[in-house]
Amino acid sequence: MLVENVMTPKDKLVIVSQMNALKVALQRMKKHRVKVVIVDKTSPGGAYGLVTFKNILQAIVSEDGDIELLNIYDVSTTPAISVSKKMDIKYAARMMVNSGIKRLLVIDNNELEGILTMSDIVNVLLESIEE
Numbered sequence: 001m002l003v004e005n006v007m008t009p010k011d012k013l014v015i016v017s018q019m020n021a022l023k024v025a026l027q028r029m030k031k032h033r034v035k036v037v038i039v040d041k042t043s044p045g046g047a048y049g050l051v052t053f054k055n056i057l058q059a060i061v062s063e064d065g066d067i068e069l070l071n072i073y074d075v076s077t078t079p080a081i082s083v084s085k086k087m088d089i090k091y092a093a094r095m096m097v098n099s100g101i102k103r104l105l106v107i108d109n110n111e112l113e114g115i116l117t118m119s120d121i122v123n124v125l126l127e128s129i130e131e
Contacts, residue, residue: 001088001089001124002085002087002088002089003083003084003086003088003089003092003106003116004085004086004106004113005089006089006121006124007085007113007114007115007116007120008114008115008116008117008120009113009114010112010113010114012114013114013115014028014029014032014034014036014037014038015037015038015039015040016028016037016038016040016051016072017039017040017072018039018040018042018049018071018072018073018076018078019071019072019073020071021068021071021072022051022056022059022067022070022071022074022075023067023068024072025037025051025056025072026056029053035052035053036050036051036053036103036115037050037051038050038080038105038112038115039072039073039076039078039080041110044110047078047080048078048079048080048082048105048107048112049076049077049078049079049080050077050078050080050103050105051072051075051077052077052103055075055076055077056075058075059074059075080104080105081095081099081101081104081105082104082105082106082107083095083104083105083107083116084106084107084108085106085108085113085114086108089116089121089124092104092116092121093121096118096121102117102118103115103116103117103118104116104117
């Protein structure tokens with residue numbers, strides 16, 4: 001099975017500019033009930049990034065709770081690790097396990113196609129199990 005058959009497509013993702021205040025990322029996470037926002041690239045040759053709850057908590061700890069002056073670029077993981085939508089999910093799963101990450105951006109020709117999470121892969125496995 002290919003990544004494109006399992007991933008969450010781009011039109012269902014929350015995308016923010018790296019120049020936004022970190023508070024914007026938090027507001028969008030709350031509004032859309034997501035654990036991650038995608039950080040848009042700033043130029044055609046740029047890189048996409050991610051902001052997760054973990055990034056935000058690390059910023060809060062390092063700033064002693066004062067995150068008012070932080071922008072998204074201060075806390076995002078950019079560039080995010082990515083895979084092609086034509087990759088077999090077993091290799092994507094192996095990348096996640098070996099790298100200790102829960103999410104991979106799906107990027108082809110340096111354009112965002114979607115996101116693949118461990119939950120996406122586990123859900124496919126659960127659906128394939130017969131009772």
